[in-house]
Amino acid sequence: MDMGQKTLSKADLPGQPAPARASKRPAIKVEAFLARLPMFSEMNAAEIGRITAGTHSLRIEKGERIFHHGDPCGGFHIVVYGQVKLGFTSPQGSEKVVEIVGPGQTFGEALMFLERPYIVSAHALADTMLLHVAKNVMFDEIARDPAFARKMLSGLALRLHGLVRDVEAYSLRSSAERVIGYLLSAACGEAADDTAAQAPREVLLSAGKGVLASRLNMTPEHFSRVLHELLAIGLISVDGKTVRILDLERLRTHTV
Amino acid sequence: MDMGQKTLSKADLPGQPAPARASKRPAIKVEAFLARLPMFSEMNAAEIGRITAGTHSLRIEKGERIFHHGDPCGGFHIVVYGQVKLGFTSPQGSEKVVEIVGPGQTFGEALMFLERPYIVSAHALADTMLLHVAKNVMFDEIARDPAFARKMLSGLALRLHGLVRDVEAYSLRSSAERVIGYLLSAACGEAADDTAAQAPREVLLSAGKGVLASRLNMTPEHFSRVLHELLAIGLISVDGKTVRILDLERLRTHTV
Protein backbone atom coordinates (compact mmCIF):
# COMPACT_ATOMS: atom_id res chain seq x y z
CA MET A 1 0.00 0.00 0.00
CA ASP A 2 1.30 3.37 -0.97
CA MET A 3 -0.46 5.38 1.66
CA GLY A 4 0.97 6.67 4.87
CA GLN A 5 1.09 4.69 8.03
CA LYS A 6 -1.98 4.51 10.28
CA THR A 7 -4.30 5.74 7.60
CA LEU A 8 -7.54 4.19 6.49
CA SER A 9 -9.05 4.41 3.10
CA LYS A 10 -12.24 2.95 1.86
CA ALA A 11 -10.93 3.36 -1.67
CA ASP A 12 -8.49 0.51 -1.49
CA LEU A 13 -11.15 -2.01 -0.74
CA PRO A 14 -10.01 -5.12 -2.56
CA GLY A 15 -11.88 -5.75 -5.79
CA GLN A 16 -12.66 -2.12 -6.41
CA PRO A 17 -10.96 0.09 -8.98
CA ALA A 18 -8.74 1.68 -6.37
CA PRO A 19 -6.13 3.27 -8.67
CA ALA A 20 -8.77 5.24 -10.52
CA ARG A 21 -9.86 7.13 -7.44
CA ALA A 22 -6.58 7.04 -5.57
CA SER A 23 -6.10 10.77 -5.98
CA LYS A 24 -9.44 11.65 -4.49
CA ARG A 25 -9.27 8.97 -1.81
CA PRO A 26 -11.22 9.90 1.34
CA ALA A 27 -8.46 8.82 3.69
CA ILE A 28 -9.30 8.65 7.39
CA LYS A 29 -6.71 8.71 10.08
CA VAL A 30 -6.86 5.82 12.51
CA GLU A 31 -6.65 8.35 15.35
CA ALA A 32 -9.74 10.18 14.19
CA PHE A 33 -11.65 6.95 13.73
CA LEU A 34 -10.74 5.62 17.15
CA ALA A 35 -11.49 8.94 18.85
CA ARG A 36 -15.03 8.81 17.55
CA LEU A 37 -15.78 5.41 19.11
CA PRO A 38 -17.70 5.53 22.38
CA MET A 39 -15.00 3.40 23.98
CA PHE A 40 -12.27 5.99 23.37
CA SER A 41 -14.37 9.13 23.18
CA GLU A 42 -13.01 10.69 26.36
CA MET A 43 -9.37 10.12 25.59
CA ASN A 44 -6.91 12.91 24.88
CA ALA A 45 -4.56 12.98 21.91
CA ALA A 46 -1.67 11.34 23.75
CA GLU A 47 -3.84 8.45 24.89
CA ILE A 48 -5.35 7.96 21.45
CA GLY A 49 -1.83 8.04 20.07
CA ARG A 50 -0.68 5.20 22.33
CA ILE A 51 -3.71 3.11 21.37
CA THR A 52 -3.07 3.80 17.70
CA ALA A 53 0.50 2.58 18.08
CA GLY A 54 -0.86 -0.87 19.00
CA THR A 55 -3.38 -0.90 16.18
CA HIS A 56 -3.14 -2.35 12.71
CA SER A 57 -5.70 -2.66 9.99
CA LEU A 58 -6.96 -5.78 8.27
CA ARG A 59 -8.90 -6.32 5.10
CA ILE A 60 -11.01 -9.43 4.90
CA GLU A 61 -12.84 -10.63 1.85
CA LYS A 62 -16.42 -11.78 2.05
CA GLY A 63 -16.63 -15.29 3.40
CA GLU A 64 -13.08 -15.34 4.76
CA ARG A 65 -12.26 -16.29 8.30
CA ILE A 66 -10.96 -13.71 10.77
CA PHE A 67 -10.24 -16.10 13.59
CA HIS A 68 -11.22 -19.57 14.53
CA HIS A 69 -12.37 -21.44 17.59
CA GLY A 70 -9.16 -22.30 19.44
CA ASP A 71 -6.96 -19.48 18.10
CA PRO A 72 -5.12 -17.43 20.72
CA CYS A 73 -6.41 -13.92 21.39
CA GLY A 74 -3.95 -11.05 21.09
CA GLY A 75 -6.35 -8.15 21.22
CA PHE A 76 -9.75 -7.08 20.00
CA HIS A 77 -11.28 -5.99 16.69
CA ILE A 78 -13.21 -2.95 15.50
CA VAL A 79 -15.27 -3.00 12.31
CA VAL A 80 -14.51 -0.01 10.10
CA TYR A 81 -16.78 -1.11 7.28
CA GLY A 82 -18.37 -4.39 6.27
CA GLN A 83 -19.97 -6.97 8.51
CA VAL A 84 -18.78 -9.85 10.67
CA LYS A 85 -20.56 -12.84 12.15
CA LEU A 86 -19.47 -14.58 15.33
CA GLY A 87 -20.58 -18.14 15.84
CA PHE A 88 -19.76 -21.67 16.76
CA THR A 89 -19.79 -24.82 14.70
CA SER A 90 -21.02 -28.09 16.11
CA PRO A 91 -19.00 -31.27 15.61
CA GLN A 92 -21.77 -32.30 13.18
CA GLY A 93 -21.08 -29.25 11.06
CA SER A 94 -24.11 -27.11 11.82
CA GLU A 95 -23.52 -23.52 12.77
CA LYS A 96 -25.00 -21.14 15.31
CA VAL A 97 -24.49 -17.39 14.87
CA VAL A 98 -24.09 -15.64 18.23
CA GLU A 99 -23.66 -12.09 17.03
CA ILE A 100 -23.64 -9.98 13.90
CA VAL A 101 -21.23 -7.05 14.12
CA GLY A 102 -21.32 -3.95 11.94
CA PRO A 103 -19.36 -0.71 11.39
CA GLY A 104 -18.28 1.07 14.57
CA GLN A 105 -18.87 -2.02 16.66
CA THR A 106 -16.24 -4.11 18.35
CA PHE A 107 -15.75 -7.77 19.20
CA GLY A 108 -13.40 -9.90 21.25
CA GLU A 109 -12.78 -7.37 24.04
CA ALA A 110 -13.83 -9.77 26.75
CA LEU A 111 -11.43 -12.50 25.80
CA MET A 112 -8.44 -10.15 26.12
CA PHE A 113 -8.80 -10.38 29.88
CA LEU A 114 -8.80 -14.14 29.95
CA GLU A 115 -5.81 -16.25 29.10
CA ARG A 116 -7.90 -18.47 26.91
CA PRO A 117 -8.33 -19.16 23.21
CA TYR A 118 -11.40 -18.01 21.30
CA ILE A 119 -14.51 -20.10 21.77
CA VAL A 120 -16.27 -18.69 18.73
CA SER A 121 -15.17 -18.20 15.15
CA ALA A 122 -15.43 -14.96 13.21
CA HIS A 123 -16.17 -14.69 9.49
CA ALA A 124 -16.69 -11.70 7.23
CA LEU A 125 -20.23 -11.53 5.81
CA ALA A 126 -19.08 -8.87 3.34
CA ASP A 127 -15.77 -7.37 2.25
CA THR A 128 -14.69 -5.93 5.55
CA MET A 129 -12.08 -3.67 7.04
CA LEU A 130 -11.09 -4.14 10.65
CA LEU A 131 -8.78 -2.52 13.13
CA HIS A 132 -7.01 -4.85 15.51
CA VAL A 133 -5.91 -3.34 18.82
CA ALA A 134 -3.24 -5.26 20.69
CA LYS A 135 -4.24 -6.12 24.22
CA ASN A 136 -1.09 -4.83 25.85
CA VAL A 137 -1.80 -1.24 24.83
CA MET A 138 -5.30 -1.63 26.23
CA PHE A 139 -3.92 -3.00 29.48
CA ASP A 140 -1.47 -0.12 29.73
CA GLU A 141 -4.22 2.41 29.26
CA ILE A 142 -6.47 0.68 31.78
CA ALA A 143 -3.62 0.81 34.28
CA ARG A 144 -3.09 4.50 33.57
CA ASP A 145 -6.66 5.74 33.47
CA PRO A 146 -9.30 4.55 35.92
CA ALA A 147 -12.06 6.32 33.96
CA PHE A 148 -11.13 4.23 30.94
CA ALA A 149 -11.18 1.10 33.06
CA ARG A 150 -14.68 2.04 34.20
CA LYS A 151 -15.71 2.46 30.61
CA MET A 152 -14.41 -0.98 29.70
CA LEU A 153 -16.29 -2.42 32.66
CA SER A 154 -19.49 -0.80 31.45
CA GLY A 155 -18.87 -2.16 28.00
CA LEU A 156 -18.44 -5.73 29.22
CA ALA A 157 -21.45 -5.37 31.52
CA LEU A 158 -23.54 -4.29 28.54
CA ARG A 159 -22.39 -7.33 26.58
CA LEU A 160 -23.31 -9.56 29.48
CA HIS A 161 -26.70 -7.91 29.71
CA GLY A 162 -27.37 -8.55 26.04
CA LEU A 163 -26.33 -12.15 26.34
CA VAL A 164 -28.62 -12.70 29.33
CA ARG A 165 -31.47 -11.26 27.28
CA ASP A 166 -30.59 -13.71 24.51
CA VAL A 167 -30.67 -16.60 26.95
CA GLU A 168 -34.08 -15.45 28.11
CA ALA A 169 -35.31 -15.30 24.52
CA TYR A 170 -33.93 -18.75 23.68
CA SER A 171 -35.34 -20.30 26.83
CA LEU A 172 -38.82 -19.00 27.19
CA ARG A 173 -39.86 -17.39 23.95
CA SER A 174 -41.12 -19.13 20.84
CA SER A 175 -39.46 -18.69 17.46
CA ALA A 176 -42.20 -16.33 16.33
CA GLU A 177 -41.72 -14.19 19.44
CA ARG A 178 -37.99 -14.02 18.78
CA VAL A 179 -38.61 -12.88 15.21
CA ILE A 180 -41.04 -10.24 16.43
CA GLY A 181 -38.55 -9.15 19.07
CA TYR A 182 -35.89 -8.75 16.44
CA LEU A 183 -38.16 -6.75 14.14
CA LEU A 184 -39.25 -4.48 16.97
CA SER A 185 -35.74 -3.79 18.20
CA ALA A 186 -34.55 -3.18 14.66
CA ALA A 187 -37.45 -0.81 14.04
CA CYS A 188 -37.55 1.07 17.31
CA GLY A 189 -33.92 0.80 18.33
CA GLU A 190 -34.30 -0.55 21.87
CA ALA A 191 -36.75 2.22 22.85
CA ALA A 192 -39.39 -0.20 24.02
CA ASP A 193 -41.57 2.45 25.63
CA ASP A 194 -41.56 4.64 22.57
CA THR A 195 -45.17 5.75 22.45
CA ALA A 196 -44.66 7.89 19.40
CA ALA A 197 -43.75 6.54 15.97
CA GLN A 198 -47.01 4.70 15.49
CA ALA A 199 -46.66 5.10 11.74
CA PRO A 200 -45.56 2.04 9.75
CA ARG A 201 -41.83 1.59 9.95
CA GLU A 202 -39.38 -0.06 7.63
CA VAL A 203 -36.74 -2.52 8.71
CA LEU A 204 -33.86 -3.48 6.48
CA LEU A 205 -32.80 -6.97 7.50
CA SER A 206 -29.24 -6.61 8.75
CA ALA A 207 -28.02 -9.81 7.08
CA GLY A 208 -29.12 -12.66 4.87
CA LYS A 209 -32.15 -14.55 6.12
CA GLY A 210 -30.15 -17.67 6.78
CA VAL A 211 -27.69 -15.84 9.01
CA LEU A 212 -30.48 -14.00 10.78
CA ALA A 213 -32.37 -17.24 11.33
CA SER A 214 -29.31 -18.79 12.94
CA ARG A 215 -28.85 -15.70 15.14
CA LEU A 216 -32.46 -16.21 16.27
CA ASN A 217 -31.88 -19.91 16.85
CA MET A 218 -34.04 -21.33 14.10
CA THR A 219 -33.71 -22.83 10.64
CA PRO A 220 -33.97 -20.65 7.51
CA GLU A 221 -37.08 -22.63 6.55
CA HIS A 222 -38.81 -21.90 9.79
CA PHE A 223 -37.79 -18.25 9.69
CA SER A 224 -39.33 -17.95 6.26
CA ARG A 225 -42.54 -19.55 7.45
CA VAL A 226 -42.82 -17.28 10.48
CA LEU A 227 -42.33 -14.22 8.29
CA HIS A 228 -45.08 -15.39 5.98
CA GLU A 229 -47.35 -16.11 8.87
CA LEU A 230 -46.97 -12.55 10.13
CA LEU A 231 -47.52 -11.39 6.57
CA ALA A 232 -50.72 -13.42 6.31
CA ILE A 233 -52.19 -11.74 9.41
CA GLY A 234 -51.37 -8.36 7.92
CA LEU A 235 -48.83 -7.32 10.55
CA ILE A 236 -45.93 -6.87 8.15
CA SER A 237 -45.11 -6.83 4.46
CA VAL A 238 -41.93 -8.31 3.05
CA ASP A 239 -40.03 -7.21 -0.03
CA GLY A 240 -36.65 -8.91 -0.26
CA LYS A 241 -34.62 -7.64 2.66
CA THR A 242 -37.09 -4.89 3.47
CA VAL A 243 -39.75 -5.59 6.06
CA ARG A 244 -42.44 -2.99 6.51
CA ILE A 245 -44.20 -3.03 9.86
CA LEU A 246 -47.85 -2.36 9.13
CA ASP A 247 -49.21 -2.46 12.66
CA LEU A 248 -46.62 -1.90 15.32
CA GLU A 249 -49.00 -2.12 18.23
CA ARG A 250 -50.56 -5.38 17.17
CA LEU A 251 -47.14 -6.82 16.35
CA ARG A 252 -45.97 -5.91 19.83
CA THR A 253 -48.87 -7.68 21.52
CA HIS A 254 -49.10 -10.59 19.09
CA THR A 255 -49.13 -13.94 20.90
CA VAL A 256 -47.50 -16.91 19.17
CA MET B 1 -28.23 -8.73 67.18
CA ASP B 2 -25.94 -8.49 70.12
CA MET B 3 -22.71 -9.03 68.36
CA GLY B 4 -20.24 -6.41 67.25
CA GLN B 5 -20.55 -4.52 64.05
CA LYS B 6 -19.29 -6.11 60.84
CA THR B 7 -19.13 -9.56 62.30
CA LEU B 8 -20.60 -12.71 60.84
CA SER B 9 -21.77 -15.67 62.74
CA LYS B 10 -23.17 -18.87 61.40
CA ALA B 11 -24.67 -19.47 64.84
CA ASP B 12 -27.41 -16.91 64.47
CA LEU B 13 -28.86 -18.57 61.43
CA PRO B 14 -32.59 -18.09 61.78
CA GLY B 15 -34.37 -21.18 62.96
CA GLN B 16 -31.40 -22.54 64.84
CA PRO B 17 -30.98 -22.52 68.61
CA ALA B 18 -28.63 -19.54 68.49
CA PRO B 19 -28.67 -18.59 72.20
CA ALA B 20 -27.48 -22.03 73.24
CA ARG B 21 -24.20 -21.73 71.38
CA ALA B 22 -23.84 -17.97 71.59
CA SER B 23 -20.85 -18.25 73.90
CA LYS B 24 -18.89 -20.56 71.64
CA ARG B 25 -20.02 -18.80 68.46
CA PRO B 26 -17.44 -19.09 65.63
CA ALA B 27 -17.72 -15.43 64.69
CA ILE B 28 -16.09 -14.42 61.44
CA LYS B 29 -15.13 -10.87 60.70
CA VAL B 30 -16.44 -9.48 57.44
CA GLU B 31 -12.92 -8.27 56.68
CA ALA B 32 -11.48 -11.75 56.93
CA PHE B 33 -14.23 -13.21 54.80
CA LEU B 34 -13.85 -10.59 52.08
CA ALA B 35 -10.07 -10.87 52.08
CA ARG B 36 -10.32 -14.55 51.27
CA LEU B 37 -12.41 -14.01 48.14
CA PRO B 38 -10.47 -14.12 44.86
CA MET B 39 -11.93 -10.73 43.97
CA PHE B 40 -10.36 -8.99 46.95
CA SER B 41 -7.42 -11.30 47.59
CA GLU B 42 -4.74 -8.80 46.67
CA MET B 43 -6.11 -5.93 48.70
CA ASN B 44 -4.36 -4.50 51.74
CA ALA B 45 -6.05 -3.91 55.09
CA ALA B 46 -7.00 -0.31 54.33
CA GLU B 47 -8.66 -1.27 51.08
CA ILE B 48 -10.53 -4.18 52.63
CA GLY B 49 -11.60 -1.79 55.36
CA ARG B 50 -13.14 0.64 52.91
CA ILE B 51 -14.99 -2.17 51.14
CA THR B 52 -16.24 -3.47 54.48
CA ALA B 53 -17.61 -0.02 55.32
CA GLY B 54 -19.95 -0.32 52.36
CA THR B 55 -20.99 -3.87 53.19
CA HIS B 56 -23.94 -5.15 55.16
CA SER B 57 -25.15 -8.65 55.77
CA LEU B 58 -28.52 -10.16 54.92
CA ARG B 59 -30.22 -13.31 56.06
CA ILE B 60 -32.74 -14.81 53.70
CA GLU B 61 -34.97 -17.73 54.48
CA LYS B 62 -35.38 -20.59 52.06
CA GLY B 63 -37.77 -19.65 49.28
CA GLU B 64 -37.64 -15.92 49.98
CA ARG B 65 -36.89 -13.40 47.29
CA ILE B 66 -33.65 -11.41 47.35
CA PHE B 67 -34.47 -9.12 44.47
CA HIS B 68 -36.88 -9.06 41.65
CA HIS B 69 -36.90 -8.33 37.96
CA GLY B 70 -37.21 -4.55 37.73
CA ASP B 71 -35.69 -3.65 41.11
CA PRO B 72 -32.92 -1.06 41.06
CA CYS B 73 -29.38 -2.32 41.64
CA GLY B 74 -27.36 -0.69 44.41
CA GLY B 75 -24.45 -3.08 44.58
CA PHE B 76 -23.64 -6.76 44.35
CA HIS B 77 -24.07 -9.82 46.57
CA ILE B 78 -21.74 -12.45 47.98
CA VAL B 79 -23.02 -15.77 49.29
CA VAL B 80 -21.60 -16.56 52.73
CA TYR B 81 -23.58 -19.74 53.19
CA GLY B 82 -26.71 -21.17 51.60
CA GLN B 83 -27.66 -21.16 47.94
CA VAL B 84 -29.28 -18.72 45.53
CA LYS B 85 -30.91 -19.17 42.15
CA LEU B 86 -31.05 -16.47 39.50
CA GLY B 87 -33.75 -16.73 36.89
CA PHE B 88 -36.48 -15.11 34.89
CA THR B 89 -40.17 -15.75 34.88
CA SER B 90 -42.17 -15.71 31.68
CA PRO B 91 -45.46 -13.80 31.49
CA GLN B 92 -47.11 -17.25 31.45
CA GLY B 93 -45.57 -18.06 34.81
CA SER B 94 -42.95 -20.60 33.81
CA GLU B 95 -39.46 -20.07 35.12
CA LYS B 96 -35.97 -20.44 33.71
CA VAL B 97 -33.01 -20.67 36.07
CA VAL B 98 -29.94 -18.93 34.67
CA GLU B 99 -27.50 -19.59 37.45
CA ILE B 100 -27.17 -21.35 40.78
CA VAL B 101 -24.86 -19.54 43.18
CA GLY B 102 -23.20 -21.07 46.24
CA PRO B 103 -20.92 -20.05 49.12
CA GLY B 104 -18.00 -17.82 48.17
CA GLN B 105 -19.60 -16.92 44.86
CA THR B 106 -20.96 -13.54 43.87
CA PHE B 107 -23.81 -12.26 41.74
CA GLY B 108 -24.99 -8.95 40.34
CA GLU B 109 -21.55 -7.39 39.80
CA ALA B 110 -22.18 -6.69 36.15
CA LEU B 111 -25.33 -4.70 36.68
CA MET B 112 -23.56 -2.28 39.01
CA PHE B 113 -21.91 -0.74 35.98
CA LEU B 114 -25.14 -0.24 34.10
CA GLU B 115 -27.78 2.22 35.17
CA ARG B 116 -30.49 -0.35 34.69
CA PRO B 117 -32.79 -2.43 36.86
CA TYR B 118 -32.27 -6.15 37.34
CA ILE B 119 -33.44 -8.36 34.48
CA VAL B 120 -33.43 -11.52 36.56
CA SER B 121 -34.87 -12.35 39.95
CA ALA B 122 -32.94 -13.94 42.82
CA HIS B 123 -34.39 -16.40 45.32
CA ALA B 124 -32.82 -18.33 48.16
CA LEU B 125 -32.85 -22.10 47.61
CA ALA B 126 -31.89 -22.64 51.25
CA ASP B 127 -31.56 -20.49 54.34
CA THR B 128 -28.89 -18.15 53.14
CA MET B 129 -26.58 -15.46 54.37
CA LEU B 130 -25.39 -12.80 51.99
CA LEU B 131 -23.12 -9.82 52.04
CA HIS B 132 -24.23 -6.83 50.03
CA VAL B 133 -21.49 -4.49 48.87
CA ALA B 134 -22.63 -1.01 47.85
CA LYS B 135 -21.55 -0.05 44.37
CA ASN B 136 -20.08 3.30 45.32
CA VAL B 137 -17.34 1.72 47.44
CA MET B 138 -16.54 -0.57 44.55
CA PHE B 139 -16.36 2.35 42.16
CA ASP B 140 -14.08 4.23 44.55
CA GLU B 141 -11.74 1.31 44.79
CA ILE B 142 -11.73 0.78 41.04
CA ALA B 143 -10.80 4.44 40.62
CA ARG B 144 -8.02 4.08 43.18
CA ASP B 145 -6.51 0.78 42.14
CA PRO B 146 -5.99 -0.18 38.50
CA ALA B 147 -5.03 -3.72 39.46
CA PHE B 148 -8.40 -4.11 41.11
CA ALA B 149 -10.11 -2.74 38.03
CA ARG B 150 -8.25 -5.34 35.98
CA LYS B 151 -9.47 -8.01 38.33
CA MET B 152 -13.06 -6.88 37.95
CA LEU B 153 -12.63 -6.90 34.19
CA SER B 154 -11.36 -10.47 34.32
CA GLY B 155 -14.30 -11.40 36.48
CA LEU B 156 -16.85 -10.00 34.07
CA ALA B 157 -15.02 -11.55 31.12
CA LEU B 158 -15.22 -14.93 32.83
CA ARG B 159 -18.95 -14.50 33.36
CA LEU B 160 -19.37 -13.61 29.72
CA HIS B 161 -17.37 -16.66 28.73
CA GLY B 162 -19.58 -18.91 30.78
CA LEU B 163 -22.71 -17.41 29.31
CA VAL B 164 -21.43 -17.90 25.76
CA ARG B 165 -20.77 -21.52 26.61
CA ASP B 166 -24.34 -21.79 27.87
CA VAL B 167 -25.66 -20.31 24.64
CA GLU B 168 -23.63 -22.86 22.73
CA ALA B 169 -25.04 -25.67 24.85
CA TYR B 170 -28.63 -24.47 24.46
CA SER B 171 -28.25 -23.97 20.71
CA LEU B 172 -26.47 -26.98 19.42
CA ARG B 173 -26.48 -29.64 22.09
CA SER B 174 -29.30 -32.03 22.92
CA SER B 175 -30.76 -32.25 26.41
CA ALA B 176 -28.89 -35.47 27.09
CA GLU B 177 -25.62 -33.83 26.07
CA ARG B 178 -26.31 -30.94 28.42
CA VAL B 179 -26.96 -33.33 31.29
CA ILE B 180 -23.74 -35.19 30.52
CA GLY B 181 -21.89 -31.89 30.31
CA TYR B 182 -23.19 -30.90 33.70
CA LEU B 183 -22.23 -34.23 35.27
CA LEU B 184 -18.74 -34.10 33.78
CA SER B 185 -18.07 -30.55 34.89
CA ALA B 186 -19.43 -31.31 38.35
CA ALA B 187 -17.26 -34.41 38.57
CA CYS B 188 -14.04 -33.16 37.05
CA GLY B 189 -14.31 -29.48 37.87
CA GLU B 190 -13.73 -27.94 34.45
CA ALA B 191 -10.55 -29.95 33.88
CA ALA B 192 -11.71 -31.39 30.59
CA ASP B 193 -8.34 -32.85 29.64
CA ASP B 194 -7.87 -34.57 32.95
CA THR B 195 -6.48 -37.91 31.86
CA ALA B 196 -6.12 -39.18 35.40
CA ALA B 197 -9.04 -39.88 37.73
CA GLN B 198 -10.43 -42.69 35.63
CA ALA B 199 -11.94 -44.21 38.75
CA PRO B 200 -15.71 -43.87 39.19
CA ARG B 201 -16.56 -40.47 40.61
CA GLU B 202 -19.44 -39.27 42.68
CA VAL B 203 -21.42 -36.15 41.96
CA LEU B 204 -23.73 -34.61 44.53
CA LEU B 205 -26.40 -32.75 42.57
CA SER B 206 -26.00 -29.12 43.54
CA ALA B 207 -29.75 -28.46 43.79
CA GLY B 208 -33.12 -30.11 43.48
CA LYS B 209 -33.71 -31.89 40.20
CA GLY B 210 -36.38 -29.43 39.15
CA VAL B 211 -34.05 -26.47 39.59
CA LEU B 212 -31.22 -28.26 37.85
CA ALA B 213 -33.48 -29.21 34.98
CA SER B 214 -34.47 -25.59 34.50
CA ARG B 215 -30.81 -24.54 34.62
CA LEU B 216 -30.20 -27.06 31.81
CA ASN B 217 -33.21 -25.82 29.87
CA MET B 218 -35.44 -28.83 30.15
CA THR B 219 -38.46 -30.02 32.12
CA PRO B 220 -38.06 -32.03 35.35
CA GLU B 221 -39.79 -34.93 33.60
CA HIS B 222 -37.35 -34.97 30.76
CA PHE B 223 -34.38 -34.59 33.10
CA SER B 224 -35.57 -37.62 35.03
CA ARG B 225 -35.92 -39.64 31.85
CA VAL B 226 -32.45 -38.71 30.61
CA LEU B 227 -30.92 -39.72 33.92
CA HIS B 228 -32.67 -43.07 33.75
CA GLU B 229 -31.58 -43.55 30.18
CA LEU B 230 -27.94 -43.08 31.19
CA LEU B 231 -28.59 -45.42 34.08
CA ALA B 232 -30.02 -48.05 31.75
CA ILE B 233 -26.86 -48.06 29.61
CA GLY B 234 -24.77 -48.48 32.73
CA LEU B 235 -22.95 -45.15 32.54
CA ILE B 236 -24.15 -43.85 35.89
CA SER B 237 -26.01 -44.92 38.99
CA VAL B 238 -28.42 -42.65 40.81
CA ASP B 239 -29.22 -42.62 44.50
CA GLY B 240 -31.29 -39.60 45.47
CA LYS B 241 -29.06 -36.58 44.92
CA THR B 242 -25.95 -38.67 44.48
CA VAL B 243 -24.93 -39.66 40.98
CA ARG B 244 -22.08 -42.10 40.62
CA ILE B 245 -20.25 -42.00 37.33
CA LEU B 246 -19.50 -45.60 36.45
CA ASP B 247 -17.69 -45.08 33.16
CA LEU B 248 -16.27 -41.61 32.74
CA GLU B 249 -14.73 -42.25 29.35
CA ARG B 250 -17.87 -43.70 27.80
CA LEU B 251 -19.96 -40.94 29.34
CA ARG B 252 -17.65 -38.36 27.78
CA THR B 253 -17.97 -39.85 24.30
CA HIS B 254 -21.63 -40.83 24.56
CA THR B 255 -23.63 -39.58 21.58
CA VAL B 256 -27.25 -38.54 22.18
Add this chain to the structure above:
DNA sequence: GTGTGCCTTTGATCTGTCTCAAGAAAAGGC
Protein backbone atom coordinates in the same frame (compact mmCIF):
# COMPACT_ATOMS: atom_id res chain seq x y z
C1' DG C 1 -44.89 -43.23 64.79
C1' DT C 2 -48.21 -41.18 60.97
C1' DG C 3 -49.98 -37.95 58.40
C1' DT C 4 -49.15 -33.89 55.04
C1' DG C 5 -47.03 -31.67 51.33
C1' DC C 6 -43.65 -31.49 48.00
C1' DC C 7 -40.47 -33.43 44.93
C1' DT C 8 -39.71 -37.03 41.67
C1' DT C 9 -40.93 -40.65 38.51
C1' DT C 10 -43.59 -42.93 34.93
C1' DG C 11 -46.88 -43.22 31.20
C1' DA C 12 -49.52 -41.42 27.22
C1' DT C 13 -50.13 -37.95 24.12
C1' DC C 14 -49.35 -33.65 21.70
C1' DT C 15 -46.88 -30.02 19.26
C1' DG C 16 -43.21 -26.76 17.74
C1' DT C 17 -39.50 -27.03 15.18
C1' DC C 18 -36.23 -29.59 12.25
C1' DT C 19 -35.11 -32.44 8.17
C1' DC C 20 -35.20 -33.64 3.64
C1' DA C 21 -36.43 -32.69 -1.02
C1' DA C 22 -37.74 -29.79 -4.71
C1' DG C 23 -38.86 -25.63 -6.90
C1' DA C 24 -38.58 -20.34 -7.40
C1' DA C 25 -36.24 -16.30 -7.16
C1' DA C 26 -32.37 -13.38 -6.68
C1' DA C 27 -27.46 -12.35 -7.16
C1' DG C 28 -23.30 -12.50 -9.42
C1' DG C 29 -19.95 -13.65 -13.37
C1' DC C 30 -18.60 -13.14 -17.95
Add this chain to the structure above:
DNA sequence: GCCTTTTCTTGAGACAGATCAAAGGCACAC
Protein backbone atom coordinates in the same frame (compact mmCIF):
# COMPACT_ATOMS: atom_id res chain seq x y z
C1' DG D 1 -27.70 -10.09 -21.75
C1' DC D 2 -27.76 -14.94 -20.25
C1' DC D 3 -26.17 -18.59 -17.50
C1' DT D 4 -24.44 -20.25 -13.07
C1' DT D 5 -24.62 -20.15 -8.23
C1' DT D 6 -26.49 -19.05 -4.19
C1' DT D 7 -30.32 -17.88 -1.41
C1' DC D 8 -35.03 -18.25 -0.37
C1' DT D 9 -39.57 -20.51 -0.30
C1' DT D 10 -42.88 -24.36 -0.01
C1' DG D 11 -44.42 -28.94 1.12
C1' DA D 12 -44.54 -33.43 3.57
C1' DG D 13 -42.96 -36.06 7.14
C1' DA D 14 -40.26 -37.08 11.39
C1' DC D 15 -38.69 -36.32 16.02
C1' DA D 16 -37.10 -34.19 20.38
C1' DG D 17 -38.93 -32.50 23.98
C1' DA D 18 -43.19 -30.43 26.21
C1' DT D 19 -47.53 -31.13 28.43
C1' DC D 20 -50.97 -33.37 31.09
C1' DA D 21 -52.22 -36.69 34.46
C1' DA D 22 -51.42 -39.70 38.16
C1' DA D 23 -48.85 -42.54 41.08
C1' DG D 24 -44.84 -43.22 44.19
C1' DG D 25 -41.32 -41.66 47.48
C1' DC D 26 -39.23 -38.81 50.89
C1' DA D 27 -38.74 -35.20 54.40
C1' DC D 28 -40.42 -33.02 58.02
C1' DA D 29 -43.99 -31.53 61.57
C1' DC D 30 -46.61 -32.91 65.14
